[in-house]
Amino acid sequence: MFTTLPYVAVALAVKLGLTLGAHYGGVVEFTDVSMVLTGGVFLIGFMLAGTMADFKESEKIPGEVACTLEMIEETFAQAAVGRASFDLGAHRRALLSLANELQDWLHKKRSGADIYAALTQLGQQIQDMEKVGAGPHANGALRELHNLRKSVTRISVISRTGFLASGYALLEVLSVAIIGLLLVSRFKNLITEVTLVSFVTLIYVYMVRLIRDIDDPFEYSEGGQRGAAEVELFPLDEYVQRLTTRVHVQTTGARAAS
Secondary structure, rough: OOHHHHHHHHHHHHHHHHHOOOOOOEEHHHHHHHHHHHHHHHHHHHHHHHHHHHHHHHHHHHHHHHHHHHHHHHHHHHHHOOOOOOOOOOOHHHHHHHHHHHHHHOOOOOOOOHHHHHHHHHHHHHHHHHHHHHHHHHHHHHHHHHHHHHHHOOOOOOOOOOOOOOHHHHHHHEEEEEHHHHHHHOOOOOOHHHHHHHHHHHHHHHHHHHHHHHHOOOOOOOOOOOOOOOOOOOHHHHHHHHHHHHHHHHHHHHHHHH
């Protein structure tokens, strides 16, 4: 909202400059612009509905990623039962390393190649479970790793693919045209002029920027969220905290036992 207000101020300043400074009364009645306004509202609704579909799907992904990671950890814990040669601590540390890589990738600290390499590395460690006789558990962990890879790929596709570029082009052209028509419209009095120019400009500029922000719900920066419409990552963050605690407790216990 605050970053949209300068656009409103510029449009209002131009309109007041034409009206009060240049004594320009306008060439069309504001009521004649109603059909164009209606078309703009329809297009905004269409674009918003399209981007919201991906956004609602994206809201589920961090929770699904966290559940998949925890399922892989539970598979490791089950495989360790009755198998003294199975190093549960090493497998948990490998999973924690992957979870940290995921967080860094989402915050643009790692590339796509890095995260896929980390997934492959964990897959190789899961395959090593065959050596200690935990083949069935390895198969289950590999299935969950496959689900995790699908989630990562889906995040990448949503983040890198924009919604209907031709629709954006029409929406932006129509919004500029509507604001231009406001500048050459006649109003009954100055108060009506200030009110309508301000609110119509605010609505159209705000909605165009909001739709573009929703179009990439994983637009994080290295320092945290960059936009105003990003999905929350707390399911993944909370799981990483739980896993870090378990790894720390297990490492401390192993040192105390030795």
